[in-house]
Amino acid sequence: MSEQDILLKIEHLSKYYSGVKALDDVSFAVRRGEVHAICGENGAGKSTLIKILTGAIEPTRGQFKFAGKIYEKITPPQAIEAGIRVIYQEFTLIPYLSVAENVFYGQELMKGIVIDSKEINRMTSRMCRELGIDMNPRTKAESLGVAHQQIVEILKAISQSAKLFIMDEPTAPLTMNETKIFFGVVEKLKAEGATIIFISHRLEEIFEICDSVTVFCDGKCVVTKDIAELDKKSLISYMVGRDLDENYPKPGVAPGEEILRVDNVTGNGLKNVKFSLRRGEILGFGGLVGAGRTELAKVIFGADAADRCDMMFKGKPYAPKSPADALAFGIGLIPEDRKAQGLVMEMSIRQNITIGVLKKISRGIFIDGGMEDRYTDKYMSSLKINTPSAGAPVKYLSGGNQQKVVLAKMLATNCDVLIFDEPTRGIDVGAKQEIYHLMRELADEGKAIMMISSEMPELVGLSDRIVVMSGGQSVAELQREEYSQELILGHASSKLSAEV
Amino acid sequence: MDKKKMIDYLLDYGIIFVLAALVAVFSMTSDRFLSANTMFTILRQVSIVGIMSVGMTFVMLMGGIDLSVGSVGAVVCVVTAYFMVHGISPVPACVMSLAVAATAGLANGFCVNMFNIPPLIATMGVMMSLRGIAYLVTNGAPIYGIDKNFKYLSQGTFGTIPYPVILMAAIFVIAAFVLKKTRLGRYIYGVGGNEEASRLSGVKIKKVKYIAYAISSVLAGISGLLLLARTNSGQPSVGSGYEMDAITAVVLGGVSISGGKGNIWLVIVGVVIMGTLSTGMVMSNISDYVQQVIKGLVLIGSIAFAQFSQKIKEHHI
Ligand SMILES: Nc1ncnc2c1ncn2[C@@H]1O[C@H](COP(=O)(O)OP(=O)(O)OP(=O)(O)O)[C@@H](O)[C@H]1O
Ligand SMILES: [Mg+2]
Numbered sequence: 174m175s176e177q178d179i180l181l182k183i184e185h186l187s188k189y190y191s192g193v194k195a196l197d198d199v200s201f202a203v204r205r206g207e208v209h210a211i212c213g214e215n216g217a218g219k220s221t222l223i224k225i226l227t228g229a230i231e232p233t234r235g236q237f238k239f240a241g242k243i244y245e246k247i248t249p250p251q252a253i254e255a256g257i258r259v260i261y262q263e264f265t266l267i268p269y270l271s272v273a274e275n276v277f278y279g280q281e282l283m284k285g286i287v288i289d290s291k292e293i294n295r296m297t298s299r300m301c302r303e304l305g306i307d308m309n310p311r312t313k314a315e316s317l318g319v320a321h322q323q324i325v326e327i328l329k330a331i332s333q334s335a336k337l338f339i340m341d342e343p344t345a346p347l348t349m350n351e352t353k354i355f356f357g358v359v360e361k362l363k364a365e366g367a368t369i370i371f372i373s374h375r376l377e378e379i380f381e382i383c384d385s386v387t388v389f390c391d392g393k394c395v396v397t398k399d400i401a402e403l404d405k406k407s408l409i410s411y412m413v414g415r416d417l418d419e420n421y422p423k424p425g426v427a428p429g430e431e432i433l434r435v436d437n438v439t440g441n442g443l444k445n446v447k448f449s450l451r452r453g454e455i456l457g458f459g460g461l462v463g464a465g466r467t468e469l470a471k472v473i474f475g476a477d478a479a480d481r482c483d484m485m486f487k488g489k490p491y492a493p494k495s496p497a498d499a500l501a502f503g504i505g506l507i508p509e510d511r512k513a514q515g516l517v518m519e520m521s522i523r524q525n526i527t528i529g530v531l532k533k534i535s536r537g538i539f540i541d542g543g544m545e546d547r548y549t550d551k552y553m554s555s556l557k558i559n560t561p562s563a564g565a566p567v568k569y570l571s572g573g574n575q576q577k578v579v580l581a582k583m584l585a586t587n588c589d590v591l592i593f594d595e596p597t598r599g600i601d602v603g604a605k606q607e608i609y610h611l612m613r614e615l616a617d618e619g620k621a622i623m624m625i626s627s628e629m630p631e632l633v634g635l636s637d638r639i640v641v642m643s644g645g646q647s648v649a650e651l652q653r654e655e656y657s658q659e660l661i662l663g664h665a666s667s668k669l670s671a672e673v
Numbered sequence: 674m675d676k677k678k679m680i681d682y683l684l685d686y687g688i689i690f691v692l693a694a695l696v697a698v699f700s701m702t703s704d705r706f707l708s709a710n711t712m713f714t715i716l717r718q719v720s721i722v723g724i725m726s727v728g729m730t731f732v733m734l735m736g737g738i739d740l741s742v743g744s745v746g747a748v749v750c751v752v753t754a755y756f757m758v759h760g761i762s763p764v765p766a767c768v769m770s771l772a773v774a775a776t777a778g779l780a781n782g783f784c785v786n787m788f789n790i791p792p793l794i795a796t797m798g799v800m801m802s803l804r805g806i807a808y809l810v811t812n813g814a815p816i817y818g819i820d821k822n823f824k825y826l827s828q829g830t831f832g833t834i835p836y837p838v839i840l841m842a843a844i845f846v847i848a849a850f851v852l853k854k855t856r857l858g859r860y861i862y863g864v865g866g867n868e869e870a871s872r873l874s875g876v877k878i879k880k881v882k883y884i885a886y887a888i889s890s891v892l893a894g895i896s897g898l899l900l901l902a903r904t905n906s907g908q909p910s911v912g913s914g915y916e917m918d919a920i921t922a923v924v925l926g927g928v929s930i931s932g933g934k935g936n937i938w939l940v941i942v943g944v945v946i947m948g949t950l951s952t953g954m955v956m957s958n959i960s961d962y963v964q965q966v967i968k969g970l971v972l973i974g975s976i977a978f979a980q981f982s983q984k985i986k987e988h989h990i
Contacts, residue, residue: 250875265870269934279874287854
């Protein structure tokens with residue numbers, strides 16, 4: 174590799190937080206024009222590196238060389254100026270601005286001293302059209318679902334040309350269709366000569382679009398290799414330091430009695446949804462973005478109201494007016510958007526985990542500290558939440574570890590029905606296995622589990638039955654014997670053009 | 674769907690109906706109330722707080738708050754008077770004291786940016802210090818003997834429209850333009866909506882904050898000039914409590930207390946409601962003390978309403 178070929182050279186970068194080496198003396202190089210993956214478990218330091226490169230944080234030590242210039246640190250405007258564009262793992266949209274205003278935020282097109290709103294809207298529409306995405310540029314960002322928010326982030330990053338595009342888990346909130354669109358975007362950028370750094374916990378994606386991989390472990394850089402030199406197995410063993418068997422746990426018990434029956438839910442974007450859920454089973458929900466799966470979950474959890482809501486829970490009519498209602502019945506939801514709905518970012522891991530069970534761990538009006546610690550320890554070790562202390566504010570955790578805290582919080586409430594909305598989004602391969610086993614154990618204990626998932630292997634591998642939704646309706650129910658990706662996708666797109 | 678949209682509209686613009694209802698009530702309790710004369714009286718009266726509210730809107734949209742506006746008004750009032758009695762002619766005197774106001778705004782921005790002091794506390798500190806300065810400049814006694822013509826700034830009219838009302842209208846129009854059409858406006862909304870995201874998008878958030886606080890102070894300074902013209906003397910005690918009126922007007926106008934959301938045109942309605950309330954209550958012979966109570970309730974009521982409508986809208990999304 175000659176110096177000429179190298180766009181980005183990272184030299185001994187470190188980032189220490191009090192007591193944590195988030196990044197520990199990392200060095201590697203990224204070639205011009207390649208798609209370079211960074212892999213590693215949750216908390217390995219991937220996002221920390223990205224944030225240093227874009228100026229979101231300053232490194233403790235070290236430097237990097239970008240396009241021939243050496244930086245000991247950089248500010249966000251400098252990074253943009255130098256030609257670095259980024260999609261952060263956490264959303265960075267302004268909620269009250271429109272899609273188009275967000276896409277061009279910080280880089281407004283001007284007509285004299287006035288922002289050229291017309292042009293901004295026109296350009297955004299054009300970008301959407303070119304990618305085949307259906308989105309109104311005037312919609313406010315706050316009213317978008319996570320997948321569409323992510324698409325706005327992508328549009329924002331690619332709205333200007335740049336030398337280096339850094340993408341921190343851009344595909345996590347996307348389903349197969351949008352992921353495909355996104356890969357098209359990556360190919361196009363690459364063809365135009367751009368370099369791309371790509372982070373994902375979906376290893377198939379890395380083998381599909383990347384040219385080389387750097388693996389992180391505990392803040393250190395383990396290895397950089399061409400993708401051709403690796404297979405999935407060897408990549409995983411670099412990441413977790415051991416071999417991992419990727420099997421989905423099989424049910425240990427036969428499904429028991431019916432616990433929740435949905436006869437007709439209509440409204441909130443849904444139409445005549447029906448299904449039945451039994452104890453001891455994991456019921457998967459497949460579908461595309463906008464199929465209404467999250468909306469359904471919210472209605473069942475009492476977070477949204479529907480016009481018509483015929484449900485039976487344990488043989489009695491069930492119509493929750495609020496999440497508190499649903500929880501009192503014994504129905505819990507692990508939401509897809511952890512930042513907005515799942516966690517109190519300023520509170521500690523411990524406080525977040527026990528917030529829903531304070532009654533159980535209190536004596537009189539006082540919280541029993543010992544009991545609180547036992548609860549916290551139990552879930553932190555069973556989910557392998559990787560952090561030095563349970564007292565740390567959740568906002569300092571890596572993305573995947575935050576997701577685990579959301580899971581822990583809901584598991585602590587001990588509900589009979591648990592609704593998981595994209596439970597493994599942003600979670601590393603090792604921890605995914607842990608979560609699958611945990612869900613299966615819960616089912617085997619007699620709980621009933623609804624799992625909304627856009628990850629096909631997980632949906633097919635873990636579900637005992639699959640309900641496919643499309644256009645707000647439940648269009649098919651599949652038994653294990655008939656599972657196939659084609660069949661699920663076929664049903665999922667059946668109502669697409671029919672009605673909006 | 675359409676019904677929901679209509680409810681959202683009502684929630685957004687409901688404040689206009691509140692104003693209509695107030696006017697209806699007062700025209701029943703006082704027969705002098707409903708006249709062009711009263712209207713201009715109200716507008717002239719609210720112009721001082723109204724201009725401060727524009728600056729407050731900038732700061733609050735950005736997620737801050739500015740308690741110092743009343744004191745800035747007082748300082749500008751006495752400093753201009755001081756300049757004028759020391760032989761400086763009115764125009765340079767005004768320009769110089771507005772520069773003083775801008776400095777006060779930069780001081781607010783400095784405390785918020787450099788020491789990370791929450792805006793509520795930072796501007797409260799500046800508010801107290803500036804009030805002290807106003808008394809220091811005047812030695813505690815009002816400054817008399819300023820240019821006689823200066824009072825026309827407050828009392829003059831163009832046709833039947835009082836100058837302060839024209840001034841306020843012009844400031845609202847310019848502010849609306851800046852907020853809706855320019856980069857600065859976009860960034861003020863953006864910083865209020867998500868500060869970290871703005872920083873990462875390359876927005877120089879410290880600069881935006883400095884500018885917003887400076888705008889607020891300069892506009893408060895213009896209000897100070899109107900105070901000077903109204904009383905024709907440099908009173909160190911003027912304008913105290915005006916920050917509360919301005920905040921109430923802005924919140925009434927639907928600007929989110931956490932920033933990022935709001936419409937400057939509705940702030941006018943908020944301002945006029947405050948004025949209508951005071952004038953109407955005076956004309957209906959309601960005592961000063963009762964007026965205080967009612968103003969407080971209006972502030973609480975409007976925030977409660979804002980939260981309530983937020984909740985309804987979230988359900989609609
Ligand atoms: N502000 C902070 N204060 C303290 N610790 C922090 C802070 N930010 C990050 N960390 C820690 O640094 C480590 C690396 O985090 P980072 O976000 O880089 O992980 P990651 O590799 O991106 O993980 P994921 O795959 O879950 O996104 C984690 O242990 C995290 O808890
Ligand atoms: Mg990360």
